[in-house]
Amino acid sequence: MGCSGCRVRLNFGKVLSKVSVFLTMVLIITYFFYCLTGLCDSAPRTLYSHSAPRGDYELLDDRRRVEDLRPSVRSDAPSHRNRTESEDAQQQVDTEEQPSQNRNGIPVSNTFGTKRFPQAIIIGVKKGGTRALLEFLRIHPDVRAFGAEPHFFDRFYDKGLEWYRNLMPRTLDGQVTMEKTPSYFVTKEAPSRVCTMNCQTKLIVVVRDPVTRAISDYTQTLSKNPGLPSFQSLALKNSSTGLIDTTWSAVRIGLYTKHLENWLQYFPLSQFLFVSGEQLVSDPAGEMGRVQDFLGLKRVISEKHFYFNQTKGFPCLKKPEGSSRPRCLGKSKGRPHPQISSEVLQRLRDFYRPFNHRFYQMSGQDFGWD
Numbered sequence: 001m002g003c004s005g006c007r008v009r010l011n012f013g014k015v016l017s018k019v020s021v022f023l024t025m026v027l028i029i030t031y032f033f034y035c036l037t038g039l040c041d042s043a044p045r046t047l048y049s050h051s052a053p054r055g056d057y058e059l060l061d062d063r064r065r066v067e068d069l070r071p072s073v074r075s076d077a078p079s080h081r082n083r084t085e086s087e088d089a090q091q092q093v094d095t096e097e098q099p100s101q102n103r104n105g106i107p108v109s110n111t112f113g114t115k116r117f118p119q120a121i122i123i124g125v126k127k128g129g130t131r132a133l134l135e136f137l138r139i140h141p142d143v144r145a146f147g148a149e150p151h152f153f154d155r156f157y158d159k160g161l162e163w164y165r166n167l168m169p170r171t172l173d174g175q176v177t178m179e180k181t182p183s184y185f186v187t188k189e190a191p192s193r194v195c196t197m198n199c200q201t202k203l204i205v206v207v208r209d210p211v212t213r214a215i216s217d218y219t220q221t222l223s224k225n226p227g228l229p230s231f232q233s234l235a236l237k238n239s240s241t242g243l244i245d246t247t248w249s250a251v252r253i254g255l256y257t258k259h260l261e262n263w264l265q266y267f268p269l270s271q272f273l274f275v276s277g278e279q280l281v282s283d284p285a286g287e288m289g290r291v292q293d294f295l296g297l298k299r300v301i302s303e304k305h306f307y308f309n310q311t312k313g314f315p316c317l318k319k320p321e322g323s324s325r326p327r328c329l330g331k332s333k334g335r336p337h338p339q340i341s342s343e344v345l346q347r348l349r350d351f352y353r354p355f356n357h358r359f360y361q362m363s364g365q366d367f368g369w370d
């Protein structure tokens with residue numbers, strides 16, 4: 001009697017252990033397939049690396065992403081100093097074409113999903129806050145974006161559409177493929193080329209006060225070329241007349257109305273979203289709400305994802321669960337600007353005023369720059 005009781009308990013024990021082994025296997029296989037679809041490394045995890053700490057917060061920028069794939073290349077290494085912008089872009093593109101690796105350098109073959117042309121592109125403007133917008137968007141589980149700037153519709157168009165599509169990350173149905181290249185907005189041929197790819201493409205333009213934008217642009221060039229003439233001497237045709245030099249790209253890019261007119265020949269206004277670069281800093285969650293609506297996405301990105309970093313002086317992304325650090329953009333974003341004389345600033349403000357007003361009319365939004 002006692003022995004048959006033992007046998008029953010023994011059999012029950014065996015069944016229990018088999019069931020638990022079976023359940024564990026099911027769990028492991030499910031997780032494995034989940035990861036293969038790219039879901040377990042999407043959104044926050046692609047954003048927030050688990051690499052070694054770098055000071056009080058982690059930095060995010062496009063160059064850094066490229067370096068993540070090639071640990072031996074540093075952005076401040078001498079070999080990088082004399083690169084042209086075009087070479088930089090090519091290197092970024094080439095690097096992104098490498099087989100994907102996870103943050104530990106282990107190759108990850110993700111053959112799930114499809115490489116699609118972007119359904120939405122951040123086309124501009126340079127120094128408007130385009131990197132911040134893309135990085136914030138990447139928190140969304142239904143957004144997959146190419147990390148670097150592909151410059152396809154301006155510099156590499158002769159490589160062909162398949163080359164471009166191949167750069168894109170794989171997406172599952174319902175996910176939005178995106179990229180950002182701010183120079184598209186001012187490239188004459190870009191609208192017709194984007195339309196050749198798909199005239200339904202959604203276009204996002206981050207705009208910023210053209211005067212501050214010009215100074216930001218100048219600051220970036222100055223950081224690469226410390227011998228650059230003063231802002232004033234580049235912005236003014238000659239100091240006595242005080243006429244603005246519209247051939248200087250830092251000035252010309254700010255003529256938003258001119259560039260928009262070119263795009264409107266191919267795309268209706270309803271396909272554009274104008275994001276305020278100023279609002280993206282003062283109220284990132286509010287601006288991201290508009291962007292998610294425009295892209296037809298569920299409002300996932302909200303206030304809870306941001307905090308204002310006093311050291312950086314900008315909003316940064318809060319640390320996700322399981323990660324050690326919050327994330328700010330890299331040091332090339334949010335640089336201190338040189339002091340410009342109030343007279344030159346006033347001349348620029350007067351110069352841009354009519355163009356700004358025309359832009360407010362065309363876009364149906366008053367950005368309050370003057």
Ligand SMILES: Nc1ncnc2c1ncn2[C@@H]1O[C@H](COP(=O)(O)OS(=O)(=O)O)[C@@H](OP(=O)(O)O)[C@H]1O
Pocket residue numbers: 125126127128129130131132182215216217219277280281314315316328329332333334335
């Ligand atoms: N959250 C956050 N963190 C850091 N920087 C931010 C952020 N939001 C907007 N910005 C502003 O983005 C400006 C750079 O714009 P872009 O990313 O479009 O520059 S680029 O064209 O890609 O070089 C950059 O310009 P500068 O301040 O002149 O460096 C910032 O003012």
